[in-house]
Amino acid sequence: MWEGKALRFLLVAILWLCVLGPVRAIAAQQALSDDAAACLSCHGEHGIAFTFENKKTMEAHVDAAAFRTSAHAALGCSGCHPEFTKDDHPQRSFRSHEQYSTKAALVCRQCHGDDQLQKSPVHAALLKQEGTAPVCTGCHNPHATTAVTGGNRTASERQYCQGCHTQDLKMKMRNGDVVSLRVDHAKLDASVHSRHSCSECHFGFSADEHPKRAFRSARDFSIAHAESCRRCHFDKYTKTLESIHYTMLNQGNLKAPVCTDCHGSHGVAQARLDRLTSARRCQHCHEEIYATYVKSVHGNALVNEHNADVPICVDCHTAHTIEDARTADYREKVPSICGRCHANESLMQKYGLYPGVVNSYLQDFHGVTLKFYRLEKERRGEAPQQAIATCVDCHGVHDITKTSGPYTNLVKDRLVKQCEQCHPGATKNFPDAWLSHYKPSLKHAPLVFLVNLAYRIFIPFMLIGLLLQILLHVWRYAVNK
Amino acid sequence: MNKESQEYIRRFGVGRIAEHHVNAIVFALLVITGLSQRFHEYGPSQWLILTLGGIDVVRLIHRISGLTFTLLMAVHIVSASAGVILKKWPASMIIAVKDFHDAIDNMKYYFGIAKHPARCDRYDYKQKFEYWGVIAGGAIMAMTGLILWYPTTAVRLLPGEFIPAAKALHSNEGLLAFLVIITWHIYNAVFSPEVFPLDTAIFTGKISRERMVHEHPVELARLEGKSLDEIVGNGHGKPAPQTRPSTPG
Structure with missing residues (x-):
């Protein structure tokens, strides 16, 4: 019984070997590229010799079968002999076999760098010898090297x-x-x-x-x-x-x-690592805008002071969702974009700026209109197309300047023209209708301040008086009854 | 007093009644569209504005109402002045020294110092206060409203700062007007025990003789050619009731 089983096992094993053996052999052989096949059609044969200047010769033969199974088969021929292709076979000359080997072996180091060689004690020792060490091809036949990394042809x-x-x-x-x-x-x-x-x-x-x-x-x-x-x-x-x-x-x-x-x-x-580099990426295409930006109060601080607080392109335009900034939708977002910094109290304090600027805009005619246009759009899907003045219409877009010192007049000059776009016939004093973000006080806009103050006193005074009269009237009625 | 003895006196003509109707409607529209703009940050205001069709529609309604109010007031002032000057109408709305005395007398009465309330003419001091409040406030509102409607034209004649000042004035005066009407006028015309549930004089044009006795005895005396004492009952040895015993029928 036992012999019968062993015999059957042996027969099956032999059968498998017959089938698998050739398959494995084929699998190990790399399919060579057309280029390599072309090279091997000559260099696979014996008889091609190269003569050095010292009259010694070298047979330019590659064992095709060994190369097919070698670790380098995938590289083809041009991988290591880059100057040679199927179509290009330049004439070259070398003084001696040694000179040729030294030059040819340099290509090995393109893949097999110092890092890899240091790992082997033999190679590490050779690396230290530098000029006197034997070249790679002195020990390894490059056309028949076998893989050393457990079957992987490369690490x-x-x-x-x-x-x-x-x-x-x-x-x-x-x-x-x-x-x-x-x-x-x-x-x-x-x-x-x-x-x-x-x-x-x-x-x-x-x-x-x-x-x-x-x-x-x-x-x-x-x-x-x-x-x-x-x-x-x-x-x-x-x-x-x-x-x-x-x-x-x-x-x-x-x-x-x-x-x-x-x-x-x-x-x-x-991308967030360096803000200047980030801004410069946009410059690549938006050169004019970048040039304007660099001159602005924000861009100047970025470029000349490496100030990380100032906005760069992506802070307003975002990095990926970059919208068309010319649309009404984008215009509507402007106050909130500026407000990210200009309504930030601690940040504004750092630069001595007033953090109430955004709110003072939002409370005024334009800010209220803008807000309701947005709400109308949310509710009905469409809003009036009338453009409403936002921060950028007075302060500029990429050319934003300071509003203090010598810039005050610059900004003011621009204002009338900007106002005229919606308010035809605006005169030079028309921009004064806007209180420039100032809270009304005796110094700034005293008229507005006094009107508000008068009513703050008068309204409660009047109302309390009237309510007292009403109470007295009710009381008298109740007493008489 | 029973109902049969209620005698009515015509107090307002069709013109005054219509004037009040228009004024009430326009004022309500102005308050609704105006206050919702002043208090734009609150949910109900936003709901109202969006429901009416958006901020532009609300502003349009406000301006048309404002214009109507202004025209109504202009017609009123011109016709009233003409009426008074041509002696067709008595100058019953003119504030006189008597009004200040009446106010003090009424205070005395409220505190129990005087026995009877002030004896008033066609319009008592409260009504004159309201009337002139509407005229003065209306003039302020119309003027500042026009400035805000046409700011570019306004700054040709005025400094730029007048625009935000006009806005402050318009907004505050509007709020004051609303508060006075909602408390004083609504109390006197609706909730006051003497007229509750509603003073119908401005709607029907008629007022009971009994109310005239209490509220406008001087006018009644003139109308009936009697002396004030005859009207208020002092001449008959029996004092007239000081307040109305019950709501009118």
């Missing part, structure tokens, strides 16, 4: 990608644009994404997959790549869907910025 996916993308790779777009595919790894290491693998952003690419992609232009290429960001930053992505930038992009304006235009790609940094 990490990133290392795999680096094999090519640290080199000056270029991609030609259909319209002739050329895009560099070289990745600055120092930049990547310094970025907030340093711990991510390449394929987390470059979806569809890995050590096993490298699909061929074609783009119409370099801009199309960038826009397509920015789509990757939303896989992690979906909240920000949905915000941008409402933005004017996205709308412009949707309407076919490819100049409208996508994620990477503001945040960078491989060097992506935390």
Whole structure:
């Protein structure tokens, strides 16, 4: 019985081996790229010799079978011999085999950096010898190296990608644009994404997959790549869907910025880290506005004093939901935007500014109208289209100046013109109708102050008097009855 | 006193009645649309403004009502002045020294010092106070209202600061007018025990002789060609009741 079982087991095992053996052998052999296959059609054969200047020769032969199973098969030939491709076979000359080996072995170090070599005592010792150490290819046959990392051909996916993308790779777009595919790894290491693998952003690419992609232009290429960001930053992505930038992009304006235009790609940094850099990102496209802003009281403090309290572009326009600032909806938000700082008591105290400015606006004719237009819109979905003066109409938008000192007249001069937009025929003294945020007092607007004071006394006086008369009347009636 | 003995005297003509109607409606509209703007931060004001169709509609109603009020007042002043000057109407609304004496006499009566209330003519001092309050307040409101309606025109003649001052004046005077009407006028015309539940004189144009005896004896004496004592009963050895024994039928 026992023999029968053992025999059956043996038969099945042999059968499996017959099937699996060849499969494993095939699996281990990398499918070579067209380029590599082309190279091997000559270099796979014996008989090609290279003659050095010292008349010694070297056989330019690669054992194709060994290369297919080697750790470097995936790199193809151009991965290490970048100057050679299927179409390009430059003539080169070297003094000796040693000189050639020294130069050729430099390419090994592009992937196998000091960090990796230090981990092995043998290599660490050789690194210290510098010039006198044997070159890599003196010990390792580069065309037949086997993987040492437990079957992984490279230590990490990133290392795999680096094999090519640290080199000056270029991609030609259909319209002739050329895009560099070289990745600055120092930049990547310094970025907030340093711990991510390449394929987390470059979806569809890995050590096993490298699909061929074609783009119409370099801009199309960038826009397509920015789509990757939303896989992690979906909240920000949905915000941008409402933005004017996205709308412009949707309407076919490819100049409208996508994620990477503001945040960078491989060097992506935390956007809030440096406010000046943040403002400068907008400058890239909005140059004129930036120039105006830099001269304003806010921009000047940012650039020249590195003041972190002043608003930068994104504080008013937001970073992702950037709205069209020319709409009535945006205008309606202006007082609350300015109020974020100018109604903040502790912040205003720091600069000796009056925190009641926003409220004094909101209590006045324009502020009340604006508020009711907003409420009407909330209630009925539409509000009157009449534009109502807000902070920016007197103070400016990007060119906001101080209102004190020499700027007072500058602001005042602008006022009449601004008033005229809605109040045709406004005279020079018309802006005085606005109390410039001052609380009425004997010094500022004494007339208003006195009127209010008189009624504050007169109304209670009158009312108490009348109520007393009424009480007396009722009392007399009750007594007489 | 029974109902049959109630004798009525015509007090107001159709013109005065209509004037009061229009004034009451316009005043109510002005108060509703004005105070809701003054107290714009409160929920009920916002509800009212939005329900009426928004701030622009409310301002329009306020301005049309204000204009109506101004016209009504102008017509009144012109016609009253003409009536008085041409001696068609007695100058019964003119404030006289007697009114101050009446006010003091009434105070004495309230405190129990005098035996009877002041003997008043066609309009007593309370009514004159209200009338001139409406005229003076109305003039202030109309003037400041016009300034606020046409600020650019106003500053051609006035300094810019007059605009916010006009607003302060308009807003405060409006509030005062509302408070006086809601307390004094409504008390005297509705809640006062002498007229409760409503003084109908301005609606029917008629007033009972009995009320005339108490409230306007001087006028009644003139109308009936009697002496004041005959009217108030002193001449008959029996003092007339000082207040109305019950609400009118």
